[in-house]
Amino acid sequence: MSIGTSLASVYDPEKVEGKWYEYWKSQNYFAPSDDFSKKHFSIVMPPPNVTGQLHLGHALDNTLQDILARWRRMQGYNTLWVPGTDHAGIATQARVEENLASEGLKRRDLGREKFLERVWEWKRLYGDRITKQLSLLGSSCDWSRERFTMDEGCSQAVREVFVNLYEKGLIYRGNYIINWCPKCMTAISDIEVEHADSDGHLWHIKYPIEDSDEFLVVATTRPETMLGDTGVAVHPGDERYSHLIGKNVVLPLMGRKIPIFEDHYVDREFGTGAVKVTPAHDPNDFDMGLRHNLEQIVVMTADASMNENAGAYAGLERQECRQQVVKDLEAGGYLVKIEEHQHAVGHCQRCDTIIEPMVSLQWFVKMKPLAEPAIQKVVDGEIRFIPERFTKTYTNWMENIRDWCISRQLWWGHRIPVWYCQDCGEVICSRENPTSCPACSSSELKQDEDVLDTWFSSALWPFSTLGWPNDSADMQHFYPTSVLVTGRDIIFFWVARMIFSGIEQTGKVPFHEVNIHGLILDGQGRKMSKSLGNGIDPIEVIEKYGADTLRFSMITGVTPGNDVRFQWDKVENTRNFSNKVWNASRFVLMNMEEFEPIKVEKDELTLADRWIISRLNLKIKEITDLLERYELGEAARGMYDFIWDEFCDWYIELAKPRLFHPANGREKAVVQTVLLDVLMGILKLLHPFMPFITEEIYQYLPGHNETIMLESWPIMDQSLVEPEAVEQMQAIMGAIRAIRNIRAEFNLSHSAPVKVIMLFKDGHGMKWFEDYGSYIKDLAKVSELQLVLELIEKPRQAVSALLSFAELYVPLEGVIDVDKEIGRLEKELKITGVDIDRAGAKLINEKFLAKAPPDVIEKEKGKIEEAMLRKEGILQRLQILRGE
RNA sequence: GGGUCGUUAACUCAGCGGGAGAGUGCUUCCCUGACACGGAAGAAGUCGUUGGUUCAAAUCCAAUACGACCCA
Secondary structure, eight states, X not given: OOHHHHSOSSOOGGGTHHHHHHXXXXXXXXXXXXXXXXXXXXXXXXXXXXXXXXXXXXXXXXXXXXXXXXXHHHTTOEEEEEOEXXXXXXXXXXHHHHHHHTTTOOHHHHOHXXXXXXXXXXXXXXXXXXXXXXXXXXXXXXXXXOEETTSHHHHHHHHHHHHHHHHTTOEEEEEEEEEEETTXXXXXXXXXXXXXXXXXXXXXXXXXXXXXXXXXXXXXSOGGGGGGOOEEEEOTTOTTXXXXXXXXXXXXXXXXXXEEEEOTTSOTTSTTSEEEEOTTSOHHHHHHHHHTTOOOOOOBOTTSBBOGGGGGGTTOBHHHHHHHHHHHHHHTTOEEEEEEEEEEEEEETTTOOBOEEEEEEEEEEOOHHHHHHHXXXXXXXXXXXXXXXXXXXXXXXXXXXXXEEOEESOSSSOBOOEEEETTTXXXXXXXXXXXXXXXXXXXXXXXXXXXXXXXXXXXXXXXXXXXXXXXXXXXXXXXXXXXXXXXXXXXXXXXXXHHHHHHHHHSSOSEEEEEEEOOEEOTTSOBOOTTTTOOOOHHHHHHHHOHHHHHHHHHTTOOTTSOEEOXXXXXXXXXXXXXXHHHHHHHHHHTOTTOOOOOOOGGGOOHHXXXXXXXXXXXXXXXXXXXXXXXXXXXXXXXXXXXXXXXIIIIIHHHHXXXXXXXXXXXXXXXXXXXXXXXXXXXXXXXXTSHHHHHHHHXXXXXXXXXXXXXXXXXXXXGGOOHHHHHHHHHHHHHHHHHHHHHHHTTOOTTOOEEEEEEESSHHHHHHHHHHHHHHHHHTTEEEEEEEXXXXXXXXXXXXXXXXXXXXXXXXXXXXXXXXXXHHHHHHHHHHHHHHHHXXXXXXXXXXXXXXXXXXXXXXXXXXXXXXXXHXXXXXXXXXXXXX
């Protein structure tokens, strides 16, 4: 019994995948070699958040990286793929707080230290879970180099960068307007705010002019903020208001006198063309306030209720306050009108609470000096976005960037390395924890309570994971990394920040290419989210269908950068493909008995052999080129088509007779060799996409080595590509299809033998079929095949197919319905006519003849010739049938 | 308001200057010694609309409609 027959007829990934992953890991195949003389290929994994488990987006992201890593490794690159996780400050803290809440606890009940212990516990649990999931997916990352954004090395990098930027004056602390989340109780950066259109109102309010009966009407969407108004602005030169410039209004409800001034920011078309200015609670007003030296009056507390500056409204929650203010304005006769108005409202990315813009004391990174070189490197092509269009997304954002608020009023994260002297007020920022004040020697030092934005540490990931700021071997050999693979949703959050951080800290770009992919959507095209409950756990898919299937189904036929809808149908189809690969391999293995490896001579190869070998070599080139261009979707599809259609449906079928009824032992050995070689080539090409099944099959193949992972990536051998073999095979396939078509149309049973006569126009074509007529006999179930150059009498009782190189007849005495056959031919005649007209129109067009490239003209000539021949054949055939 | 992407067969999507493709579904036949998670054959599309460039446009350009997303 051969190996093949002992294999199950249905592939079961569950029995295979875990085993090989353990093997690969134990053999250390994922780690790069110490031989740093080889060209390197390195990727750092976008670190998943330790907030929970991986979703399909991570599965896609890591599949893409694993394909690139496995492929480059096989190509001989010293390949390093660094895995790791992100502490995800605000997100993780929120999850742990939720958890605490279920025990009736708040973080302040525990205190900073105890709380952090809880978070570390959480991190261990979910960090491990993520590691497990990445393993299940087959990720060939080097676990010995696994990192975490808050491990010692990364923390050292964070500290170094902070101090560095601080010393250069690129980090500063100050009172500026920031986005405050009243639920998370922390400042957040501009990009952590999500804007959503909402139906609101536009309140028109009268502001009386000081010492006058006149008044001015302002329009606002947020009347409660008027309590903090410190000015009214109009567009410069707006004649409606020019006489009021320099005067004051008396702020209703508060009685404060505030100035009227001009500013270009004001849109004269919006509302009344006059706006109230609240510098402490609106970013635009903040800027105007700075331009015109206005007072900033914060009227809210950290939980977004009104503070003592709100006078009588102190203590009210901001929504209640709004209602009360409107009511009071109305009572006082200040309310002119209320309009329906749609406007964008900012929400916290994490908890969806409405953001309160607020002036607050925070730490910032000065962005202009960092952004400029970061834009330049991309413009210069030192960093290339794939697809290219994301370059614009990146540069547009970088060009309009504002300073980055990096302090967070959280506990989970890197604590800001700044101390304040309690005695003299000195601010100390240093690499080592200070013990005494350098100014007054006091030991009363207090560290800043805040932590850094979680993206501050992610921004350093490509070099912090390689050992920076130490001059490590990994840093020397693997930095800059080769490519960054990530989703289009974090270009701003992460990619941009890695670029400017890398350039600033290491003097080099962190990577040369950025491969951006889209998002995984649900079957209806919606983003997967917790609230919709439409998320799919990759583990569920892996358990049902296997990791290879999940990987392959997510990327097949997907355009780079485009979103992907997750379809169970497609997963199932891919499962079928896995099974196809399995069974084709099983077939090959089943027929390996008595196989001794032989050296096959070229003239021993049949047409089918030469055809499949040619096709394989062309496929090697095609797949390699596609991978080079990051067209992984097309590459996967190319493998699918080649394996299923060309290898299984044609080559294996043609191999059968030679395996089952060989003329001699040598003939069988030849076909066995070709089958094995082609299968080996297929497995290697497929391995990066489907690592598990390819390893499993590989290990059964005669002559295999340790692992398919260490096999070299195939290279096209031009000497094995024979275009004539491909052409000849195509002609024969065409004839087979024509006969099968006739069988189907005339309901000839599978077992019914048919006779076929082929009439050739010349000996060249006939020769092709003489040598390989057996293909037609075998695959079209033809009992008798006559090849002729002349027919004494063309059979009337026959069905015909007109091929470009021959006329094909299937005599069907008694079976054929002449009228039906005439109808069939007339339809074909019409199609042929269209072909002739189209090609003909081109060929009589002088401009076409003058301007089109010669090969295109030749092609058109060929088409028309071929169609004319077919037409002639059809006409003759019709004559015969009609008995004319 | 600015920007990006999409609009191709019933559905989900490839293709992106020279004869409309795949998978699923549908119709017909077939358990033919790898696979019914299979094989064979077939039906099915004025490639959103309107202009333009070109010998040639699903493919390039410009408008436009609709949908999705991003930024403000």
